[in-house]
Amino acid sequence: MVRIRSGGFISAEFAIALPLLVLVVYGLATVGAKIFEVGKLQLADYVLEEEVHDILSHLIYDARAAKKVEYRSDSSMIAFTYRTINEIKTRRGNAYGTEIGDVIADKEEPRVYLLNNSKIYYERQNVPVNPITGDNYFGDTRVTQLKFSKLAEKVLRVTLEMRSEISGHKIKISTAVYMPGCESFNQL
Amino acid sequence: MNRLNNERGFMLLNVVFLTLITSVAAMILMNAAPRFRNPQTALRLTAIHLANEQLAMIESEAAEGTLALNYLGAAEDLITENSGEPITFKVTATDKVANGLHNVTVKVTWTIDGENFTVEIERTIRVG
Numbered sequence: 001m002v003r004i005r006s007g008g009f010i011s012a013e014f015a016i017a018l019p020l021l022v023l024v025v026y027g028l029a030t031v032g033a034k035i036f037e038v039g040k041l042q043l044a045d046y047v048l049e050e051e052v053h054d055i056l057s058h059l060i061y062d063a064r065a066a067k068k069v070e071y072r073s074d075s076s077m078i079a080f081t082y083r084t085i086n087e088i089k090t091r092r093g094n095a096y097g098t099e100i101g102d103v104i105a106d107k108e109e110p111r112v113y114l115l116n117n118s119k120i121y122y123e124r125q126n127v128p129v130n131p132i133t134g135d136n137y138f139g140d141t142r143v144t145q146l147k148f149s150k151l152a153e154k155v156l157r158v159t160l161e162m163r164s165e166i167s168g169h170k171i172k173i174s175t176a177v178y179m180p181g182c183e184s185f186n187q188l
Numbered sequence: 189m190n191r192l193n194n195e196r197g198f199m200l201l202n203v204v205f206l207t208l209i210t211s212v213a214a215m216i217l218m219n220a221a222p223r224f225r226n227p228q229t230a231l232r233l234t235a236i237h238l239a240n241e242q243l244a245m246i247e248s249e250a251a252e253g254t255l256a257l258n259y260l261g262a263a264e265d266l267i268t269e270n271s272g273e274p275i276t277f278k279v280t281a282t283d284k285v286a287n288g289l290h291n292v293t294v295k296v297t298w299t300i301d302g303e304n305f306t307v308e309i310e311r312t313i314r315v316g
C-alpha cells in the first residue's frame with residue numbers, strides 16, 4: 001500500500017520531541033557520568049575500609065588465642081602460636097578446647113602475617129601464600145604503615161594505615177588486643 | 189485530512205520509548221540516592237577499634253585485680269584524621285555488675301559540625 005500524504009505527523013513529532021529528547025539524554029548522561037564517578041570512589045573506599053577491618057579482626061582473633069607472639073622490630077612480620085589444647089572426643093567428631101573452656105585450634109603451628117611489597121600475606125611453611133590485601137579490581141590498596149608494639153604486659157597494639165590506589169584516600173586505625181593466655185611476647 | 193489512524197504503530201512505539209526513557213532515568217536517580225549521603229564509615233570503624241583498644245586495656249587491668257574505667261589506651265589514638273581534618277574522640281566506660289559478672293560498656297563519641305555520633309560496645313570482663 002502506498003501512503004501518499006504521510007510524513008506530516010512524523011516530522012511534527014520529531015520537531016517537538018527531538019530537542020526535548022536531546023536535553024533529557026544530555027542531562028541524564030552528565031548526571032550518570034557523575035554518579036558512576038562517585039560510585040567508583042565509594043566502592044574503592046568500601047574495599048579499603050573492609051580490608052582494614054578484616055586484617056584487624058584477623059589479628060584480634062589470632063592474638064586473643066595466642067600462647068606465643070613474636071614480631072620483627074620493623075613490624076614486617078608477626079607470628080602467633082595458639083594455646084595448647086586438650087582433645088575432646090564427641091560423637092560427632094573431635095573438638096578442641098583449653099582447660100578454661102574456649103575452643104581454639106587443632107594444631108600447634110604459628111600463624112604468620114607477613115608484610116611484603118605493601119601487601120599483607122599469610123605465611124605457611126615459610127612460603128607466603130596469596131595476599132590478603134590488595135589485588136582487588138574495584139579498589140586496589142597499599143599498606144602504608146603497619147606497626148606492632150607492646151602497650152602493656154600481654155597487650156599488643158597494632159597500627160595499620162592503608163591507602164586506596166583508586167580514590168587516594170587513606171585510613172589509619174589503631175587497636176589493642178589483650179592476650180589472656182600469652183606466655184611469651186617478644187620482639188625478634 | 190487527519191489520518192492519524194495511519195500512525196497507530198508509531199504512537200504505540202512512542203509509549204514504549206517514553207517508558208524506557210523514564211525507567212532509565214528512574215534507575216540512575218535511584219542509584220544516586222544512597223551514594224551521595226555520607227555514612228562516615230571510616231570514622232565509625234575507627235571508633236569501634238578505639239573501643240576495642242579500651243576494652244583490651246580494661247581487661248588487662250582487670251586480670252591484675254582492678255577494674256579501671258578511665259581511658260587507658262594510647263593517647264595518640266584519640267585523634268584521627270580519617271575524614272580529612274583532625275577529629276577527637278571521647279571515650280567513657282561504665283560497669284554494670286550482675287550475678288558476679290562485670291559487663292563493661294565502652295562509649296565512644298565524636299562531633300562533626302555540632303552533630304554528635306556514638307558507638308557503644310559491651311563486653312563481659314572477668315576481674316582477678
